[in-house]
Amino acid sequence: MSARRPLPHHGGRAHRHGRAHRHRPLWRWPVRLGVVTLVGLLSALLADGFWDVVSWLALGALVAVCVFFGWLRRG
Amino acid sequence: MRTWTWLHKWSSLVCTLFMLLLCLTGLPLIFHHEIGELLGTEAHAPEMAADAPRVSLDRVMEVARARHPGKGGMFASQERDDDRVWYVTLSDTPTSETDLKQVAVDARSGEILTEPQLDNGFMYIMFSLHVNLFAGLPGMLFLGFMGLLLLVSLVSGAVLYAPFMRKLEFGSVRRERSPRVKWLDLHNLLGIVTLVWFFVVGFTGVLNTGADLLVQHWQNNQLAQMVAPYRGQPPLTRLGSLEAAVSAARAARPDMAVSFVAFPGTSFSSPHHYGIFMHGDSALTSRLLVPVLVDATTAQVTDTRELPWYFSALLISRPLHFGDYGGRPMQIIWALLDVLTIIVLVSGLYLWLRKHRAGAAKEAA
Structure with missing residues (x-):
């Protein structure tokens, strides 16, 4: 496949701006989930008790997102 | 693209x-x-009062060695969250890589709980396929x-x-x-x-x-420096008390617990030292180790240092692979x-x- 070029070149700053803007919705959830993963991986590593629960919720959320979009949601 | x-x-x-x-x-x-647990290979320490007295580690070794006459101590270790069981690994020589035997001994009664199999069984096959494809x-x-x-x-x-x-x-x-x-x-x-x-x-x-290579690097550098004063001394003819050595290590690091003891002559000690590796008790420090070297004859602590960053990084990274934390x-x-x-x-x-x-x-x- 070939990636369509984002916007025609407008020079440095404008170009970067346009690109970032275009990409925001596409990457919004992947980036959020990446942050959730890191929080989940680190919290139980650095502390116990309450922070173990934070880990379960964060990493469990990844599984939930996969199952929901992958299999539960229809149509 | x-x-x-x-x-x-x-x-x-x-x-x-x-x-x-x-x-x-x-x-x-x-x-x-x-x-x-399902396969019945896990050591089960029977219920006793939490402060039940511990038998001497020398007794633990005696029991383990009697099970495998002719072999000597190589490592003795405890699980991070259970100090009621000692896992004693025995071998023909301190650097043997084959024919190792393990005996799990109750730290309070000195009784043998189980004999974990190190080189056969379902989990051994899974482990070898996962780690090195045999x-x-x-x-x-x-x-x-x-x-x-x-x-x-x-x-x-x-x-x-x-x-x-x-x-x-x-x-x-x-x-x-x-x-x-x-x-x-x-x-x-x-x-x-x-x-x-x-x-x-x-x-x-x-x-x-890459862990083996990192550990070798540590052995050739920090550990070699720590045992350098003993270089060239004649080999020991008999080992001093393990109980005394572990007590000395505990006194040197009173806030820590024993993770494992490396017997003299293994790659984690010297021919003249018990290498006693201690861990802390917080979420993070329980994953880190501090080596305490104890003279195997006099039971004097001769050196203890923090591990270098690369060894600590390796130890911290392990739970992130295993998901056991x-x-x-x-x-x-x-x-x-x-x-x-x-x-x-x-x-x-x-x-x-x-x-x-x-x-x-x-x-x-």
């Missing part, structure tokens, strides 16, 4: 079958304690290289996520279209959601394949994420086969 496509295709193709093997064998390893260090380094390819395939896969998803909402799976489209969408969805987890587990796995719920989530990555691997392979076959059909026409 063409470069990324090429990278994703080839890095994945080369490593996929090995990664499938690692994901499948890793699944039972997440639950190795629970499976040990091929020692070369096998381990080979899997490390496959792990590096996995990281390349994860990064290139993440880059390719953008062009595929440009017109789609996050999480869309086009079920009404062909199976190929459905599985492409699932591959992208599961791949992007598990991306960071898969990367961290893959990366820490690669780090672990957040109790049962975390083990279960780890297994579920593992299953999801298996689906990513299989669907990737399926998509390649479909495309490959479609291409071949077109050429034939």
Whole structure:
């Protein structure tokens, strides 16, 4: 496949701006989930008790997102 | 983009079958304690008062050695969260690599609880397939290289996520279209959601394949410096009390507990020292080790230092690979994420086969 070029070149700053803007919705959830993963991986590593629960919720959320979009949601 | 496509295709193709093997064998390893319970191989310390007196470690060694006459102590270790059991490893010489025996001894009664099998059984097969394909260090380094390819395939896969998803909402799976489209969408969805987890587990796995080399580096540097004053001394004819040595180490590091003791002559001690490795009690420090070297004759502490950063980094990275640091719920989530990555691997392979076959059909026409 070939990636369509984002916007025609407008020079440095404008170009970067346009690109970032275009990409925001596409990457919004992947980036959020990446942050959730890191929080989940680190919290139980650095502390116990309450922070173990934070880990379960964060990493469990990844599984939930996969199952929901992958299999539960229809149509 | 063409470069990324090429990278994703080839890095994945080369490593996929090995990664499938690692994901499948890793699944039972997440639950190795629970499976040990089922197989009846786990040591069970009977209930006693928590402050029940401990027998002397010299007695523990006597019991273990009597079980395997002719062998000597190599290591004695305790689980991080259970100081009621000593796992004693015995060998013909302190540097033997084969014919090791292990005996689990109750620290309070001195009775043998079980004899863990180090070189046979279901978990041994899973462990060897996961760690070195029964091929020692070369096998381990080979899997490390496959792990590096996995990281390349994860990064290139993440880059390719953008062009595929440009017109789609996050999480869309086009079920009404062909199976190929459905599985492409699932591959992208599961791949992007598990991306960071898969990367961290893959990366820490690669780090672990280099563990032997890192540990050797430490042995040749810090450990060699710590035992340097004893160089050239005549070998010991008999070992002093292990109980006295461990007491001295505990007195030197009163806030820490023993992780394992390396007997004199092993690669974690010197011919004249017990190498006693202690761990702390917080979430993080329980994963780190502090070596305390104790003269094996006089039971004097001769040196204790913090491990260098690279050794500590290795120790910290290990739970991130095993998922053994957040109790049962975390083990279960780890297994579920593992299953999801298996689906990513299989669907990737399926998509390649479909495309490959479609291409071949077109050429034939």
